[in-house]
Amino acid sequence: MHAHSLQRLLQGCALLLLAALLLGSAxxxxxxxxxxxxxxxxxxxxxxxxxxxxxxxxxxxxxxxVGNQVRWVKALEQxxxxxxxxxxxxxxxxxxxxxxxxxxxxxxxxVRFPHRQHTEWLDCSNCHEKLxxxxxxxxxxxxxxxxxxxxxxxxxxxxxSFPLTECKRCHSVERK
Amino acid sequence: MKLRRPFHLPTLLLALLMALLCGPARAExxxxxxxxxxxxxxxxxxxFPHWFHRIRFRCKVCHSELGFQMRAGSNEVLMxxxxxxxxxxxxxxDRVAWGPANxxxxxxxxxxxxxxxxxxxxxxxxxxx
Numbered sequence: 001m002h003a004h005s006l007q008r009l010l011q012g013c014a015l016l017l018l019a020a021l022l023l024g025s026a027x028x029x030x031x032x033x034x035x036x037x038x039x040x041x042x043x044x045x046x047x048x049x050x051x052x053x054x055x056x057x058x059x060x061x062x063x064x065x066v067g068n069q070v071r072w073v074k075a076l077e078q079x080x081x082x083x084x085x086x087x088x089x090x091x092x093x094x095x096x097x098x099x100x101x102x103x104x105x106x107x108x109x110x111v112r113f114p115h116r117q118h119t120e121w122l123d124c125s126n127c128h129e130k131l132x133x134x135x136x137x138x139x140x141x142x143x144x145x146x147x148x149x150x151x152x153x154x155x156x157x158x159x160x161s162f163p164l165t166e167c168k169r170c171h172s173v174e175r176k
Numbered sequence: 177m178k179l180r181r182p183f184h185l186p187t188l189l190l191a192l193l194m195a196l197l198c199g200p201a202r203a204e205x206x207x208x209x210x211x212x213x214x215x216x217x218x219x220x221x222x223x224f225p226h227w228f229h230r231i232r233f234r235c236k237v238c239h240s241e242l243g244f245q246m247r248a249g250s251n252e253v254l255m256x257x258x259x260x261x262x263x264x265x266x267x268x269x270d271r272v273a274w275g276p277a278n279x280x281x282x283x284x285x286x287x288x289x290x291x292x293x294x295x296x297x298x299x300x301x302x303x304x305x
Contacts, residue, residue, distance in 0.1 A: 007185075011185065032204060033202065033204075038202065038203045038204060038207075039202060039203055039286070039294070040203040040207055040209055040223050040285055040286060040289060040294050041223055041284050041285060041286065042220055042284060042285060042286045042287065045220060045280060045283075045284040045285075046280045046281075046284075047280050047281045047282075047284035048284065050281065051281065051284070052228060054204045054225075054227055054228075057227070057228065057231060058227060067205045067206075068204060068205045068206065068227045069205075070227070072230065081231050083230060083231060083232050083233050083234045083237075084232065084233050084234065084237060085234050085236065085237070086236075086237060086241060087237055087241055087242075087266060087267070088241055091240075091241055093236075120234070121230075121234045121235045121236065122234070122235045122236050122239070122240075123235075123236035123239070123240035125240055126235065126236065126239055126240060126246065155246055155247065156246065159206060159248070159293050160205070160206035160226045160230075160293075163205075
């Protein structure tokens with residue numbers, strides 16, 4: 001067989017495989033798997049069919065390529081969702097508009113940590129004073145090895161908030 | 177008509193790789209399975225979907241007001257406390273959301289699942305979550 005026809009054969013096979021995959025994902029009802037096929041719900045459970053399907057809830061939110069495939073901060077800022085900030089009427093809700101620059105990032109761009117987006121969702125006590133001491137320069141132990149092990153930022157990023165594959169969303173400040 | 181290289185092979189391989197990455201069956205990002213006790217007590221594991229709850233409540237409601245620690249596995253959630261109005265029972269009380277008598281709606285997990293965080297669209301490790 002000539003090298004040329006072998007290449008065409010390979011290309012044909014690859015195209016067929018791609019078509020099958022695309023067709024398969026179209027049959028999979030969009031970006032989010034139905035609960036009955038998500039691997040954690042028991043398809044025999046009476047809840048399947050009653051519980052809201054992620055596709056139905058999430059498909060119209062600002063899209064992302066990772067995580068829930070939703071830009072949660074954007075959805076909140078644009079008023080697409082309006083999650084409650086407290087249940088007890090007496091709870092003080094604090095939003096802090098302050099950025100922290102973390103400069104010790106090796107050859108990566110520096111990290112900009114925006115308090116505002118975080119405090120819209122979280123309470124100060126979720127991070128302070130156990131995970132992070134609220135004093136600039138006092139958190140010298142933070143590094144990517146720890147973060148990738150689920151410590152510090154990694155407690156949420158990689159589990160519920162955007163995953164650690166998205167380097168540039170945190171490492172966003174170039175050194176001059 | 178003779179087709180001559182109708183597409184670019186590296187692009188095609190990249191498209192294939194992307195299609196494969198989107199493929200496998202997965203829980204929704206941030207789904208938590210609670211099964212420290214459920215199956216020992218004869219119930220299906222609980223599936224807690226973060227995505228559903230964060231549309232309606234900010235993190236701070238459960239992780240500050242209700243006292244849920246953020247590390248999966250660090251919360252001792254007992255049905256007796258939920259019925260008492262603590263943890264999930266703060267809302268799952270037949271007023272804000274379905275009450276604790278609707279066992280199957282929360283205890284809907286696949287038998288045999290280990291407790292922990294499931295899902296993850298692209299990062300599945302190496303962290304402990």
